[in-house]
Amino acid sequence: MTRMDEESTGRDRQGGMALGLQGMSKGYAAPAWPRASHRARAPAVLDALAGSMLVQFVREPALVGGVVPSSNVLARAMSRQARGYPAVIELGAGTGAVTRCLVAEHAEAVLTVIEREPLLARRIATSFPRARVRIGCVHERVDDLLAQPARAVAVSSLPFRSLPGNVAATTIAAIERFLLDHPERRLVQYSYGLRAPFAFRDARLAWRRVERVWRNVPPAIVWVAGSRLL
Numbered sequence: 201m202t203r204m205d206e207e208s209t210g211r212d213r214q215g216g217m218a219l220g221l222q223g224m225s226k227g228y229a230a231p232a233w234p235r236a237s238h239r240a241r242a243p244a245v246l247d248a249l250a251g252s253m254l255v256q257f258v259r260e261p262a263l264v265g266g267v268v269p270s271s272n273v274l275a276r277a278m279s280r281q282a283r284g285y286p287a288v289i290e291l292g293a294g295t296g297a298v299t300r301c302l303v304a305e306h307a308e309a310v311l312t313v314i315e316r317e318p319l320l321a322r323r324i325a326t327s328f329p330r331a332r333v334r335i336g337c338v339h340e341r342v343d344d345l346l347a348q349p350a351r352a353v354a355v356s357s358l359p360f361r362s363l364p365g366n367v368a369a370t371t372i373a374a375i376e377r378f379l380l381d382h383p384e385r386r387l388v389q390y391s392y393g394l395r396a397p398f399a400f401r402d403a404r405l406a407w408r409r410v411e412r413v414w415r416n417v418p419p420a421i422v423w424v425a426g427s428r429l430l
């Protein structure tokens with residue numbers, strides 16, 4: 201493809217959109233052609249923006265639940281609770297802040313990730329090839345949850361307080377089954393308020409508050425749930 205072809209199609213050699221060049225007439229004295237590195241960077245910047253928590257939040261506020269990723273401090277506090285488990289399943293990995301810690305701190309564990317947003321899920325798969333990434337909502341991927349071995353921990357960033365009622369109810373039912381199938385299983389979840397993330401319907405399950413994390417926007421509390429915690 202010649203440079204002029206690129207101008208008239210608005211596409212750069214990598215196949216991405218060359219910003220600001222669409223619709224340019226052939227007689228137009230073009231400004232200095234941006235260096236290749238700039239042209240390659242424009243789609244990359246747009247791609248990064250599209251996958252940011254802010255853009256995701258604007259698109260689906262109830263399903264994303266926040267505008268900034270979890271801080272490193274919160275991610276490490278969540279990851280600590282997965283220590284010693286041979287299998288970890290992350291629910292709602294978003295931008296991968298918690299995934300990064302899980303991969304780094306639990307190298308020996310089998311890590312499965314469920315994320316409903318395809319763009320974010322693909323990024324997690326590319327950034328963390330060791331993770332088995334499943335695209336979809338947790339209540340649609342119950343088999344992946346229940347197929348975990350007996351000693352497994354679910355590490356969740358799901359925004360239970362803002363999820364649509366029916367999605368929250370079916371997701372909670374799936375998590376209850378996951379926990380009750382094997383009493384040693386645990387759920388790790390953070391909340392922004394003081395209340396537990398959600399109420400269990402089954403009285404055999406309970407929450408334990410494990411850590412307050414001030415260095416997060418907003419400050420959060422890490423909780424662990426399971427049976428025999430009372």
Ligand SMILES: C[S@@+](CC[C@H](N)C(=O)[O-])C[C@H]1O[C@@H](n2cnc3c(N)ncnc32)[C@H](O)[C@@H]1O
Nearest residue numbers: 263269270292294295296297315316337338357
């Ligand atoms: C609070 S954000 C993720 C925070 C994450 N720790 C981070 O730092 O990026 C919640 C994520 O859960 C995902 N999500 C929401 N509902 C879901 C569901 N039912 N199943 C799977 N993922 C879900 C959203 O797409 C979003 O990426």
